[in-house]
Amino acid sequence: MQLSTLTGRLDERLDTDSYADVDASTNGLQVGPGDLARTGRDSSPGVDHVAFAVDAAAATIEAATDAGADLLVTHHGLVWGGLDRVTGREYENVSALVENDLALYVSHLPLDGHQELGNAAGLADYLGLDADTREPFGSLGPVTIGQRGRASDAYGVAELRERLAGLDTGGRDPHVLDFGPEEIRAVAIVTGSGVDWLGEAAEAGVDALVTGEGKQQVYHEAREAGVTVFLAGHYATETFGVEALADLVSGWGVETTVLEHPTGL
Amino acid sequence: MQLSTLTGRLDERLDTDSYADVDASTNGLQVGPGDLARTGRDSSPGVDHVAFAVDAAAATIEAATDAGADLLVTHHGLVWGGLDRVTGREYENVSALVENDLALYVSHLPLDGHQELGNAAGLADYLGLDADTREPFGSLGPVTIGQRGRASDAYGVAELRERLAGLDTGGRDPHVLDFGPEEIRAVAIVTGSGVDWLGEAAEAGVDALVTGEGKQQVYHEAREAGVTVFLAGHYATETFGVEALADLVSGWGVETTVLEHPTGL
Amino acid sequence: MQLSTLTGRLDERLDTDSYADVDASTNGLQVGPGDLARTGRDSSPGVDHVAFAVDAAAATIEAATDAGADLLVTHHGLVWGGLDRVTGREYENVSALVENDLALYVSHLPLDGHQELGNAAGLADYLGLDADTREPFGSLGPVTIGQRGRASDAYGVAELRERLAGLDTGGRDPHVLDFGPEEIRAVAIVTGSGVDWLGEAAEAGVDALVTGEGKQQVYHEAREAGVTVFLAGHYATETFGVEALADLVSGWGVETTVLEHPTGL
Amino acid sequence: MQLSTLTGRLDERLDTDSYADVDASTNGLQVGPGDLARTGRDSSPGVDHVAFAVDAAAATIEAATDAGADLLVTHHGLVWGGLDRVTGREYENVSALVENDLALYVSHLPLDGHQELGNAAGLADYLGLDADTREPFGSLGPVTIGQRGRASDAYGVAELRERLAGLDTGGRDPHVLDFGPEEIRAVAIVTGSGVDWLGEAAEAGVDALVTGEGKQQVYHEAREAGVTVFLAGHYATETFGVEALADLVSGWGVETTVLEHPTGL
Amino acid sequence: MQLSTLTGRLDERLDTDSYADVDASTNGLQVGPGDLARTGRDSSPGVDHVAFAVDAAAATIEAATDAGADLLVTHHGLVWGGLDRVTGREYENVSALVENDLALYVSHLPLDGHQELGNAAGLADYLGLDADTREPFGSLGPVTIGQRGRASDAYGVAELRERLAGLDTGGRDPHVLDFGPEEIRAVAIVTGSGVDWLGEAAEAGVDALVTGEGKQQVYHEAREAGVTVFLAGHYATETFGVEALADLVSGWGVETTVLEHPTGL
Amino acid sequence: MQLSTLTGRLDERLDTDSYADVDASTNGLQVGPGDLARTGRDSSPGVDHVAFAVDAAAATIEAATDAGADLLVTHHGLVWGGLDRVTGREYENVSALVENDLALYVSHLPLDGHQELGNAAGLADYLGLDADTREPFGSLGPVTIGQRGRASDAYGVAELRERLAGLDTGGRDPHVLDFGPEEIRAVAIVTGSGVDWLGEAAEAGVDALVTGEGKQQVYHEAREAGVTVFLAGHYATETFGVEALADLVSGWGVETTVLEHPTGL
The missing domain is CATH 3.40.1390.30 (NIF3 (NGG1p interacting factor 3)-like)
Structure with missing residues (x-):
């Protein structure tokens, strides 16, 4: 399934737009390529394997990569109230996503x-x-x-x-x-x-x-x-939401992995 | 010592004014009478016994009353971002203060x-x-x-x-x-x-x-x-600050009591 | 009639909610106890006698008390733009309400x-x-x-x-x-x-x-x-509104008193 | 004296700039021509006769014109919080100023x-x-x-x-x-x-x-x-301020007239 | 046709109100007299000849006057984000409008x-x-x-x-x-x-x-x-909009002139 | 020279902090790794070759990479008013930076x-x-x-x-x-x-x-x-500023390249 098709379905099912004004989290696709047909490059990449986790962080990005995923779906993302820079911790995590061809989709309050x-x-x-x-x-x-x-x-x-x-x-x-x-x-x-x-x-x-x-x-x-x-x-x-999304996406015929990384908090 | 003298000394020592723009808590005297010389009533009441606690709440108001205090000094007060009404929980606590002739002084971020x-x-x-x-x-x-x-x-x-x-x-x-x-x-x-x-x-x-x-x-x-x-x-x-204030006030010759009510949080 | 029933009826009749965004006055119950069934205390107190006045002030609180009222309804209340503290004039008036078991209901722009x-x-x-x-x-x-x-x-x-x-x-x-x-x-x-x-x-x-x-x-x-x-x-x-409310409440079988205190302004 | 010289002196004497952030009134020259040397037109016009009044309004603009003034100085001006349009009452008063070659200088809170x-x-x-x-x-x-x-x-x-x-x-x-x-x-x-x-x-x-x-x-x-x-x-x-300004300007060798138009308010 | 009738028709046809919150330009009548029946003066003046231009400026005000117009309709007006003062360039242009009995109607984003x-x-x-x-x-x-x-x-x-x-x-x-x-x-x-x-x-x-x-x-x-x-x-x-308005107004039986003043920008 | 040393020197020389409140551009390091000594990874990477360009864009990122640069310094960057997402054009450019180990330093209004x-x-x-x-x-x-x-x-x-x-x-x-x-x-x-x-x-x-x-x-x-x-x-x-920075950095003993990509705008 194309990445843009998959994230479009999730946005619709989760009613992402309705939460835009009250959520500090950027919901929907946070990090990843878009449709770029005009430029001669291929359009939105295909997604074969989706990993799910509560938090987007170095640990889960690494685990998703190890699982062979090309999309990570989380409840807590990397962007809260916008990014002024892609440096420090944000650089480490964004560059890990980029280097592993892993896109990041986030659903905070909608989920x-x-x-x-x-x-x-x-x-x-x-x-x-x-x-x-x-x-x-x-x-x-x-x-x-x-x-x-x-x-x-x-x-x-x-x-x-x-x-x-x-x-x-x-x-x-x-x-x-x-x-x-x-x-x-x-x-x-x-x-x-x-x-x-x-x-x-x-x-x-x-x-x-x-x-x-x-x-x-x-x-x-x-x-x-x-x-x-x-x-x-x-x-x-907060493990329930991402598990339910994993079931949903699995039903669309895409391979899924649920990653566990409890924090004790 | 007069209430207004005591709260004035605390405000000066704690530099209360410097925190006004960044603190949602109203610092200084939160609940209590002021100087009212003009109206023929007595001026600011005398304070003989000050109780100190981390939180202003029903439990500590009751304990301060039992201890015979006429002023309660806390780190967390009753007013955060202003009060629209004195109803519900706020009514219960404000009326308990009023009925027991107990004033409330709060020092959050300054402390x-x-x-x-x-x-x-x-x-x-x-x-x-x-x-x-x-x-x-x-x-x-x-x-x-x-x-x-x-x-x-x-x-x-x-x-x-x-x-x-x-x-x-x-x-x-x-x-x-x-x-x-x-x-x-x-x-x-x-x-x-x-x-x-x-x-x-x-x-x-x-x-x-x-x-x-x-x-x-x-x-x-x-x-x-x-x-x-x-x-x-x-x-x-956060017990350290109110304990230090108790020592300070005690040094001014006023009787003090430190109330303990740990929350486990 | 229970206080919460009476104030609920007034809010509904006066469409209090529609004025919330444009009125600096807090409308509805400004000072008084709420329903507290959970805590083992009695629920909202009964109201037997309601006093009505244009202004909430020391003079009308005293007059309402003398009349034996347990609720004072006014057009101008005590809270404008929220209270940062219950001190000075606010303390005097709130404590007079508390000590006399008198609640305060305000209807400014709705009235x-x-x-x-x-x-x-x-x-x-x-x-x-x-x-x-x-x-x-x-x-x-x-x-x-x-x-x-x-x-x-x-x-x-x-x-x-x-x-x-x-x-x-x-x-x-x-x-x-x-x-x-x-x-x-x-x-x-x-x-x-x-x-x-x-x-x-x-x-x-x-x-x-x-x-x-x-x-x-x-x-x-x-x-x-x-x-x-x-x-x-x-x-x-501005005497017309509170007089009309007195008639309304009287029709609900509650004793009422209209207090007059003209200001010449 | 040139208009720009005169208004510059008033701004300096009255410390106009210090009130800019707290005054809804535009202080200083509100209506009138500026220095336009570049465009080949004459520079700031000369001022021979200044009228003073509490309010800028049709009545005082007319009286200033009758007195032969080319500048009207008032405490209350025509612009409060900015003008979105020059229509209605604003058009009537601005056009009366323009047609009578009368400039308007205002000093509200500074005065x-x-x-x-x-x-x-x-x-x-x-x-x-x-x-x-x-x-x-x-x-x-x-x-x-x-x-x-x-x-x-x-x-x-x-x-x-x-x-x-x-x-x-x-x-x-x-x-x-x-x-x-x-x-x-x-x-x-x-x-x-x-x-x-x-x-x-x-x-x-x-x-x-x-x-x-x-x-x-x-x-x-x-x-x-x-x-x-x-x-x-x-x-x-509020007649004192404009009278003091009339004395001040008179001392600069410019003819002055103080206009009276009491409002009873 | 009365000025107020003409501007009312334009506002309705162009749906001026819908753009009020997003446009820095004041749309509708920007400079000109209103209905003033109450004051004994004549009501809104008659309009016999309307000039149209892309920009409101000294050049087009002069050209509209030369053409004998009593109303100038432009896409870019004189008021952006409100006027604090009517001085400098604004004074020059407003006074030219006033002295030539020329009103100014502006339609920016609506057009x-x-x-x-x-x-x-x-x-x-x-x-x-x-x-x-x-x-x-x-x-x-x-x-x-x-x-x-x-x-x-x-x-x-x-x-x-x-x-x-x-x-x-x-x-x-x-x-x-x-x-x-x-x-x-x-x-x-x-x-x-x-x-x-x-x-x-x-x-x-x-x-x-x-x-x-x-x-x-x-x-x-x-x-x-x-x-x-x-x-x-x-x-x-941006010449298309004002030309279309000229056709529209012409169809209402009012004489029209379209002014050209290209800027090369 | 370490990246953090180099960007620190630029920030100081250009007085980056003074422009923070008036510039929509994020100035300083916009994309790149920070000091990460704590985590066991190496600290801020070394910079051997700095490329300079007016604009940060696909064309200049590619040219900087071809030149062998590990830092690109530009006047116009990629982040204006913060990023809500790293998707679309932002993803393409950030991922190009990441994949080529190229950091991005921006100086807009300071320059x-x-x-x-x-x-x-x-x-x-x-x-x-x-x-x-x-x-x-x-x-x-x-x-x-x-x-x-x-x-x-x-x-x-x-x-x-x-x-x-x-x-x-x-x-x-x-x-x-x-x-x-x-x-x-x-x-x-x-x-x-x-x-x-x-x-x-x-x-x-x-x-x-x-x-x-x-x-x-x-x-x-x-x-x-x-x-x-x-x-x-x-x-x-706007080529002057980045050229001056190239001279400055060259004087610090670091290899530099100035990239030209005129826009005709």
Whole structure:
């Protein structure tokens, strides 16, 4: 499949354009050649093998190259708020991509917010929240970047912690701010760095907020709101989206590899 | 001592004005009465007992009240980016202050950046960095909010982790991203949430960055820069500043209490 | 009636949300407790008695307290452009509200612009402008904050001044910039501080603009445009809205008191 | 004297450049020809007669023309925040200037803030405030636009009102918000529209704020701060500056006329 | 026809309002009197003769006056980004308009973008692009300011240059950056200064971009994209719009004159 | 010489930092590796051969590679206003740099404004302007980007045009807007795209402005100001700066090559 065809399909499926104004990440193709028919060079290159990873970094670029991929798809990319220069760390990673003929496609908030393929949707599946109770959660301007729903059978706090410990945590246990009810049915999810939505979670009346990494201020906010917060790890909560994309692309007849590099954060 | 005299002295000592343009926190007196001589009411009230805590929250307001304080001094306050309303959590905490005749004084970045009284300076003392190697670190516009220096005797990674585990961590172990040299001499410190200064740390050529809480992106940045990052806890690294202020105020002949409420974050 | 129910009804009736981007005033509940079921405290408190006033200030907070109110509804509140601190005058007034268990609900531009309950609508009624000639006037971005219409029987200038002198002016006569036609039929109204809409009034071809307080520049603008301006007092032209809200709330079965405190401005 | 020489001298004396960032008014030459030596036309025209008025408007342009002036100097000009078009009222006034070969020079905030020639300085003279107690008052970013000082012999409230009634009020009495002490010694002055500096006046501990026009909100602010506010009229308090400029220009050997057109506002 | 009627018709036909947010030019009536019925003066003046020119400048104002026009309609006006002062060049030109009772109406981007009357549409006609292949080109926020289409018979590069040399070039030959195919069928047009749309032209797959004036950066952009760029002159490519307006106004029964003043740029 | 040493010297000599706030170009090292001692890789690479060109583009990257350079220094770079993506044209050029181990250093406005090494200074030398009459010209916020001075022997217009035709114009004659005096002594220079400084040139009283490329609006501005404008070509006027840098670097003992690729613009 041509690179431009593949990235076009992903952009459409993930509704990339809708997140342009609220995301510091450049979404879509971040590094790679375009269609260049006019110049006599070949048009957009073919893609035979796509690697998927949570983070674009030296480690995953190397792993994707070793796997023989010509496209790397990640949730966290290399460009945040634009590049002023291609020097230092950016030069190292861009030049590694160039030298290995590896293109980079990134989907940050579009892959958080997607209600089927997204990180929160995948974690909601993992926690077994009832499909017909699911609704978008985590407002960011005109979009949402999370999901909430209810479990038919209530979790106890320890039980839910245990379930989350089964994620790819890099060996670091989930941390719990145990300020809510003992039985947890209604759960709000914003993967990655989601404690800023504690207020929205409290207003929505959920029993718990599940997210990845914490910030100091959420401790007292949770304590005063009476909501339990599970910090299960930024990486650990965000493997779902790229795995879902791997399935999607695999279904288009392209070879895929999912790369694991947990950070413990 | 009159409240206005005491807060005036703190503002001067901490150079509060210099941080006004870069800090989302309102620094100085956040909640409390002013001088009102004109109106026939008494002027600024007297302060007999000052409580100190890292966070202004329901728990610390209650503890300060129990201690008999009439002023609470904290590093994290109640007003970030201004208040649109005094409702919800803000109403609960402001009304608790009002009903208990407790004023609130806040020093956020000024207390991070102060090179003697500040959080980073205190942590540098705790780590035994040589006084004559210390210099300001952690640029934020025109100010700095951290400190760096060298230890005469090199730390091993495990040894430095152990030392940091002695802080008030709320029972949660320091986390280490061990990507730097085995012997650690040059250390950069930004307490609280300081991983955004990893790049400055790498440029400065330090062996390790010590901070409080982490973010996902620092993993690969540290790995690629070859710098070890110690995440010792946001709360745990920020008790130094308020303790130094307690000593200062105590020296002015006012009774003081230091409140502990570790968050584990 | 629960506080949250009552403020919710007011917000809906006054279309509070539509004015959020153009009003420096925080509209809706400005000071007061929210629903806090999660924390084990009681939920939103009950409201038995609502006081209404043009201005939120020490005088009206005291009067509302004396009247036994648990909610004060005003047109001008305490928060304009957000609060950086709760100190000085803000501390005095917020603490008076807290200590007297009095909540504060504010409706500024929504109560100017409402075409039935609003200040301009009430003043148009008082002046006897024909109902079927009324239309929104006073554009401010996407909303309007006044009303215009025609009187079946023309007013003379002195006659209209006399009629306006019957308002609650605090003893200060209306001031007239008499530059328009002798007979006044078409009248534009922006209550309070409305002389910035003189240009819109001239374009609309009205005979007179009726507003509250003046500004120097309107003198020559009115003279050159040939429009008569009536300055009837900021307070005097803005009692209509809160009186209409008192009627509304009274109809919901809640006791109400309208407080008068004319400013002469 | 050449027009460019005269306006250059005024700009220098009034320190026009220092107010550029805080004043919506374009200060300096607003309408008129420049030096055009290159084009073969004569260079900057000569000025034989300068008229002075508080406001630039049809009435004063006509009066200046009748007086035979070729330059009109005013405190309030025609350009506020820039002109998008020269149409409507702006066309009428600009074309009247052009057709009568009358240039327009404007000094707004520079003429409020000047500590000798300015409006507040002139009013302080009129009120007999002691020269050695005078200091700048009325902060607006990096500049000040008023003055404060003390009277050796205290005024009573009625006495000060009487003194202010002697200004060119257009027949409208000064209005007093009588919330301060009976004896008035320390007085802050911001002419024109100055009630926004009530807070600074209260902090400075003055007995009274003297200004021109009022706004609704100052009533309760003054009441709660215990400061008396005198509203003596925007026009009435701002004749001092242009009169001082007339003296200055007269001293340069140019004929001058001071035009009076009180607005009663 | 009354001035206000004529300018109203033009604004409607050209959809002036739609370009307000993206155009630095003030479009519509820039200099001239408005309806002033209220003031006893006559209402909007009558227009008997309209002159049309590409640029508003001393030369065209003089020529329009000589032709006996009372309205000048131009593509480039006198106000870009607002006027702070009416001095220097602006004074010379505004006063020439005033003294000759000549109003100025400007249509900048609306006249570039109009798909029938506009500059690009007129140039597309001149080049004989097929009517049914035409579509809007040249995106600028929500509007477009050019047109593209195909020629049934392909042009050679020299042939197209020859055709463009027939425009009113002021004697300066078109310049060609010959980096595209030899046969030119698909052509994108942005008149005036249009090289910033080279990227959009390349994406659209056209053979050539035709515009007026060049900028250094387009050389390598065109070379790398393989698109030929014709620089036919800013003035030369922008006579079409005002000529079309002259026809339009002539059809309303008003006398018209088209003024030519090529700039060679 | 190490790359980081060489670019550090250039930054210091050209005062790169002073232009950071006014230049859309990223100045300094735009593409290339940094010091990476920490990571175990070698530190900043050595530079043996530096190529210099006006523009960074496919053509000059190829020529620099053919010349055996490991650093390309240009006046116009690849990054303007930051990069959102490294795709399309940016990918082609960045990947060409990477694959050929060629770093890119850019100096845009610093190289226009430098009073000895800069483009305008070089052109002033070429025109023989007297050294002791030279002064900075062409204000852009806090910096200047041109130079002005006087020729001892006056030029005639044709003579100066002839002199400018001797530059590397790519075969396109200089264009003259001949509206000033016949004898040209005082000359202002802003190379590249400098017609926006026509007004400053007129105020400075020069006889002619010499720049590179034109814009439509300068025709009437020059005509009305009575200043002659020489448009000698953007490329042609901007070879001086990079040539001066080549001499400088050559003096540091590094091999240099100056690449010529005139654009005719």
